[in-house]
Amino acid sequence: MKKLLMVAVFLTNLAVFSQTDKDEATPKKLVQDFFEAFHDQDTVKLKSFAVDSMQLQSISKDAEGNTQVSTTEYSKFLKNIASIPAETNFEEKLHEFRIEENGLLATVTTPYSFYFNGNFSHCGVNSFQLVNFSGEWKIVYLVDTRTKEDCY
Template identity: 70%
Template sequence: MKRIFFIAFLLINMTAFAQTEKTGNTPKKLVVDFFEAFHAQDTIKLKSFALDGIKMQSVSMDAEGNTKLSSDDYSKFLKSIASIPADASFEEKLHEFRVEENGLLATVTTPYLFYFNENFSHCGVNSFQLVKFNGEWKITSLIDTRTKKNCD
């Protein structure tokens, strides 16, 4: 009898895990979907991935070698994506995904190379902070680095 309960327990857990994977309800999937919407300039989808009041920051070095931290509103980011001319091309090529998930919190980092009109612009690393609300991952913070050095 204990064996039957144990086997049933395993089957229920495997089914629940498979459903989560099938629906794509993972931190990595959210970031992949984010970049698909980003490249498609789909600001409605981009807005749906983020929590209201998302914190956006970027880290870079100025001409004197000082670290510069800038912050921006997500709404300004969405407007900038929507304003890219149709004849312009842009691509953020991601190298890998590093995912740390712990219950309701996840961090996804993605090293990248960014191209505008097929010309290299800059490289860096994106770091997404995600929180799971009612079973759905949302971006709460996004910080990136930007440089033109050591991009290989």
Template identity: 70%
Template sequence: MKKIIIVLLLITNIAVFAQTNEPSETPERLVKDFFEAFHAQDTVKLKSFSVEGVKLESVSIDAEGNTKLTSDDYSKFIKSIASIPSEATFEEKLHEFRVERNGLLATVTTPYSFYFNGNLSHCGVNSFQLVNFQGEWKIVYLIDTRTKKDCD
């Protein structure tokens, strides 16, 4: 009986230890949390995921077929999320996560399709550049592509 109790205690401790090491401090977890806050229009959380001065850019093709790079302020992005009317629905469906991690630096890319009021608006790929500050991952650069073509 004593051995059974010891084994149960060991299993319980392993389970508790595994829960405390939940991947909440991983690059993938940060990006998942970012999109949960994005869909909830939680601007306070969205701000908390990035460093001051985070760079935000988008790449697209203009009407003449030229590559266009647009830079924006992260605070402007946050305000635009907050200004989406409550009756509107939007969802950025992420198709996969590709994570490259090297010490304090990580890149997370997520192909996506964006829907507004149930209709496909555009698709592309997000690329998050993250840096680990004292055990906490933060977004330092975010770039995405946007297209209306080949959004399968």
């Protein structure tokens, strides 16, 4: 009876550990980890979260109110993050996560407010497109909006 009880306890623990690993490999967790690395200026981790061909775009309005789309290579984004002086303080506060997952594809949308050296800079929405490669989510596309109006 003791052996049977020990086997049951072992199998229960094994099931709990396997669920923990699966729970961590979610689109939401990837985006949370992305922003943690972003705030830490950890470009090695940031690079690991995306495919090499990742596209990064921002949508904003110019002084005349015309919609502008700017595109940045992910490698340039990483260089920009690495070049931020250590004494500079920046924070992107995420207000919520909207997640739609469908097999190999997921979309994570995160409204945000951005602060630079403690001062409000802008707000908007991030939209991450993720693809699941053999159980590992990777960012393939990131587009965000930037405005100073209608913020949270």
